[in-house]
Amino acid sequence: MYPLIRLGLALLAFAAPLPAIAAGSTPVGQWEVTTGESRYRVSFCGEGEKLCARLTWLRDDARTLENLALLGNYVVRGAAPVEANTWTGTVTYDGETYDGKVTLVDTNTLRLQSCSGVFCRTFELHRL
Numbered sequence: 001m002y003p004l005i006r007l008g009l010a011l012l013a014f015a016a017p018l019p020a021i022a023a024g025s026t027p028v029g030q031w032e033v034t035t036g037e038s039r040y041r042v043s044f045c046g047e048g049e050k051l052c053a054r055l056t057w058l059r060d061d062a063r064t065l066e067n068l069a070l071l072g073n074y075v076v077r078g079a080a081p082v083e084a085n086t087w088t089g090t091v092t093y094d095g096e097t098y099d100g101k102v103t104l105v106d107t108n109t110l111r112l113q114s115c116s117g118v119f120c121r122t123f124e125l126h127r128l
Contacts, residue, residue, distance in 0.1 A: 025085075025104065025106075025107045026044075026104070027042050027051060027085075027087075027102065027104045027110055028042055028043055028044060029041075029042060029127055029128070030042075030056070030127070030128040031053075031110055031125040031126065031127055031128065032125060032126060032128055033123055033124070033125050034123075034124050034125065034126060036059060037058065037059045037061070037062040038055060038057065038058050038059070038062060038067075039055075039056050039057035039128065040053045040054060040055055040056060040075070040076075040125065041053065041054045041056050042076075042110070045077070045078060046078055049080070049081055050078045050079055050080050050081075050087070050089065051076060051078075051079040051087045051089065051102055052074050052076055052077050052078065052079070053074065053075055053076035053102075054072065054073065054074050054075070055067075055070045055071050055072065055073060055075050056071075056072070057071075058071055070092075073092075074092070075091060075092050076089060076090070076091055076092075076100060076102065076112070077089060077090050077092070078090065079100065079102050085103060085104040085105075086101065086102070086103050086104075087101070087102045087103075088100065088101050088102075089102070091112070091114040096116075098114050098115060098116045099114070099115050099116075100112060100113065100114045100115075101113045101114075105124075107127070108126055108127040109124060109125070109126060109127075110124070110125045110126075110127070111123070111124050111125070112125070
């Protein structure tokens with residue numbers, strides 16, 4: 001199974017310095033994982049400061065029973081801002097909820113990191 005879908009949606013943030021982001025840039029919009037297997041709609045939710053992401057599309061070869069169960073559902077919910085261009089919240093996969101971190105790296109790059117204990121996965125997405 002594809003690691004991105006299997007881990008739900010895990011968007012990164014390693015210790016490398018992040019490039020400057022244009023004022024007013026937001027992660028809201030349509031995103032595709034760099035492998036091209038899935039797409040997500042990111043939106044503000046809650047009081048308008050938190051982030052949510054819904055799985056909106058799967059490539060034919062990524063349409064497994066597990067992935068199809070997530071299609072149309074929120075896989076990131078209520079990620080709260082913790083610093084400029086960074087939110088933390090929950091990532092859902094395999095019916096479980098894990099800690100996640102979303103980082104807007106630049107206007108067209110989003111990273112998701114999801115962890116369960118010491119096991120972490122990182123994914124990069126590009127804006128469509």
